[in-house]
Amino acid sequence: MQNVTLPITTRLNLLEETRFEKLPVTVYRNKQVASVQVAERIANLIKSKQQQGEKAVLGLATGATPVGVYEELVRMHREEGLSFRNVVTFNLDEYYPMQPTSPQSYVTFMNENLFDHIDIERQNVHIPDGTLAPDEVAAFCVNYERQIEEHGGLDLQILGIGRTGHVGFNEPGSAPNSGTRLVTLDDLTRRDASRDFGGKENVPTKAITMGIGTIFKAHEIVLMAWSGNKAPIIKKAVEGEVSSEVPATYLQLADNVDFVLDEAAAAELTRFDTPWLVKDCEWDEQLIKKAVIWLSNTLGKPILKLTEDDYNSNGMAQLATERGPVYNINIHIFNKLQHTITGWPGGKPGADDSQRPERALPEKKNVIIFSPHPDDDVISMGGTFIRLIDQGHNVHVAYQTSGNTAVWDDDVLRYVEFAIDFDRSLGKDTSQLQGVYDGMRQFIQHKQPNQPDSQEIRNVKSFIRKSEAIAGARYAGLSDDHIHFQALPFYESGRTAKLSVTDKDIELTMDLLQQVKPQQVFVAGDFADPNGTHIVCFNIVIEALRRLRQTEAWVEECWVWMYRGAWHEFKPYEIEMAVPLSPQEVLRKRNAIFKHQSQKDTPVFPGDDAREFWVRAEHRNHETAQQYDRLGMANYEAMEAFVRYKF
Template sequence: MARLNLLEETRFEKLPVTVYPNQHIASAKVARIIANLILEKQKAGLPAVLGLATGATPVGVYKELIRLHKEEALSFKNVITFNLDEYYPMKPTSVQSYVAFMNENLFNHIDIDKNNIHIPDGTLALEDIAAFCMAYETKISDLGGLDLQLLGIGRTGHIGFNEPGSAPNSGTRLVTLDDLTRSDASRDFGGKGNVPVKAITMGIGTIFKARQIILMAWSQKKASIIKKAVEGEISAEVPSTYLQLSDHVEFVLDEDAASFLTRFDTPWLVKDCVWDDKLIKKAVIWLANELKKPILKLTEEDYNNNGMAQLAVERGPVYNINIAIFNKLQATITGWPGGKPNEDDSQRPERAVPAKKRSLIFSPHPDDDVISMGGTFIRLVDQGHEVHVAYQTSGNTAVWDDDVLRYVEFSIDFNKSLGKDTSDLERVYKQMTQFLETKQPNEIDTLEIRNVKGYIRKSEAIAGARYAGLKDERIHFMALPFYESGKTTKNSVSDLDINQTIALLQEIKPHQIFAAGDFADPHGTHIVCFKIILEALKRLKETESWVQDCWLWMYRGAWHEFESHEIEMAVPLSPNEVERKRQAIFKHQSQKDKPVFPGDDNREFWVRAAERNRETAKKYDQLGLADYEAMEAFVRYKF
């Protein structure tokens, strides 16, 4: 019976999927599978032939394999590896090369014979690539094929660098990279313009011949493409869907990457559910959106025809369900993000007491505060709360190089106008110019250049916070040490970051905290900054009583908003407040027109924010609630 239930629950899935609570547990499981294969082959006196992947996804697996080697004496002397791909052209000594990646993350830490390592050669002459690819295939075939192939998945659905349009029987070859793939790689190369347009990749046909294929994916950033790969129709537009044809494949996911699969996203479509309040709210909002009807117009027939008959029977009549969910949504809307004084707060998202709160807005980058919650920021100040903003990082990697020269030129001219000696400034300016003329992609800036970039972001943040009505003494610049590496890859978080955060929290003792709750990218600055806040609060909670009464509200960035069923506080904005928020964003001039790291969304930040806030308001309107100009949304984190 349990097996039948599982088959019913996964009936939309066209290949085997295993879901783990997080990527660390999943990575350890995959590493153990690889280790067992190596040991099995050792006993048989045979080599273990592995196909390896690069990128952020397999790093945890490689770390665990290194641990197994160092702590459990797992030997790799019988292992032969073939990497999936390499950029072209690419020197093996380049920090962006997959040779460097594999050495840093695995090969330099284990006892593998270097002659057993095979990675596509990014230094070949163009006319030699075809012969190299044929030889690569022959080497794999002569060894009897791959015993196990590790895969990640790109947001285009590519495996290896087999981009949309790749054939299912393709072999190792030179390919042109998709524009989205190059955008995703832009941070590693110091800008999309520096990302190679081509790569050498193992083909889908070659991957298919492996006796075992494991595709791994972590974070909600991959959830959308995972749903297409697992539940979608086989299509050249999503090359990973070809894996549905293999009898030897398994997808290994963390809960976030699996979150859009039917059994997790809309479980009522595949099984009977335990209907708690949270799931009922999600299901009713989903039904209203599916049928494009206001919540109060949903009927029993709508429930029965869309997989929600169980809910109608157990909790009906359905009109009572509709009213309950409508009221819950209505209660999330408030024009008083700091709580409305002298009012019953039992149906409001924030407490009425104290009437004037100390509110601390944590901004990971110097512009996240006004982009993500600028309207609420201004509202809190207007309503008389003691608002503080803390900029957690300097944001100095996200400033164009020519802006540095422009500001130093201004400083030289200004000092000359005051009759001051500018010889030191002019000397530094010359050094900066010489460095920038020969600067390589992703090369670490000099300390002076990093400082100027940080000063630019700082001056803009001050201007934005002042525009929101904040006094200078309530503007805090933290420049957390983890960020100050000068590279897009940051240092590890240490007690220095946490203790600095603890000191600020102790100084302010906030009643409410606002922090960026963007967790789609597990390696992004936002989630690192959020974890620092959590750890600081966790330590303070043991000794400081005020922490018990401190509420933590999460906001989202300029790209994505919380889903309607997740929102716990929605702050409506008038047309005038939308304009004020826009003007606060405009103070960040170095990020206007085109930021250094725009992601795959080319809209300006103020446009992204405006359209996102309008879309949130529109969703509430479509569900049958009031039609506001815009809304900023928040979810409370219970820590």
């Protein structure tokens, strides 16, 4: 990377802006751009070493984070002739025990994502051995360290970061001078890996990992992080105190480290989250709203009670000076928040809609609620779903995927047993169905972790989710002809890793949109979904609408509203429509969620929140209402929140 000498005023401003950050941070627009930059850094190192007749020694990481880097390195090899013959690699870690041919093995990961596609000499590839006998592990770890030293140490170590703050598999409690060793995995780490293994119970409890002391010896260290899921731990790692509870904070003590982030992962750093604390700001409406709400929450005072001293003492003197007096700012933001609240999510007929989130006309709107999984509609916006129907709108719901990976195998057998008994009660021949059932039991008995289900099992799981979705939509008041099951092809891989989106997925969505011609579309904007399905389904809907906009006039009058709630909720300053729910409506929403019996008690993929989905949803809806109450608004039982997507 080139060294650029900045003017002294620019350097001073940058130092002030990043004064909370205890190590170098580079932020890129998105992970694609960032991955290319890291790949170029690695390629430049390899070329420099080639020119000197030396080997480049790389420390490599696994997981979703470095995949884009490896893709770019493979492209450089194929299209630009980048050679890896002078490269020696040492991987950070491996599960233990683990067979190298297992789909979850990091040997498999590295082969599929990098090594099988470049000209690296296989004897130069080093990955911890997950097949060792327990009494062989310690000697292996000592030898791993010795091999790194014999190659002159790591020239460049790339890292990801886990939500526990681990680097490699150095979990909380790891010592800063630790070497390569066998470790026990944190429960959160195992939960995050559960989809790869078909459930947390299948994730190994141990791993072999390079130590923090080993990582520290690298000549350069690059830690990468993408997405908002990583934002909280990135803030701790970059701005927090050095602590064994967050092992990544040890990197603050290194003088050869660079954190490379996308904008989402950097979002909670002070210079992005509360920039008024570190620099002068350009105060647009959204930033003013965010800052005033932050000040209200920080001081525990309703917005209308904030004073000029409050502004001046909390980094907001510039705002008070440029836009004051502060009481006018308070009134303005109070009114903006008040105008987000509506009991008429489809618009209020005959009312002045200039200060309302939705249009009054047409009075009866065509509405489509897109639900990525068969229960996201009622979990995330069940109260609004029911309200739209009660208020007479022409509501449709579209279940985008079958959700057939998220049903317990025991439920499959139970439902088929019911079908056999029912047929038998009608005097039907059940021999064929019995044969299918016996095959299912045999398959399930010998099923390997994350092994794709047989087609018959996948079908039954789809039927279970479909019947539950119909029951939930009917309870909300929807007629059967307004319930649509898209079964988008990208999802139907039979495994947690999904297929790529194709034009077929988009065309199916365009066909439904053409059929309904909605004035309102609701889509899942909860991209924290650990399954990754929400953002894929969101992008499919948006692309379908983009294509239709080129030829269909009605699309210009179609407003898109994003909902959350299954995993996270919008921040108060982001909310553009807040639909209050009465205690009775909260109960109706809960009953609609209860129709999804296969997801009650313990769902197959609960994420890192052990509570049932209905409990999560109610808590988040109550918390949204309480936030509005603390800011000085009316005190409601619960609220569902929405943000409008603008093309």
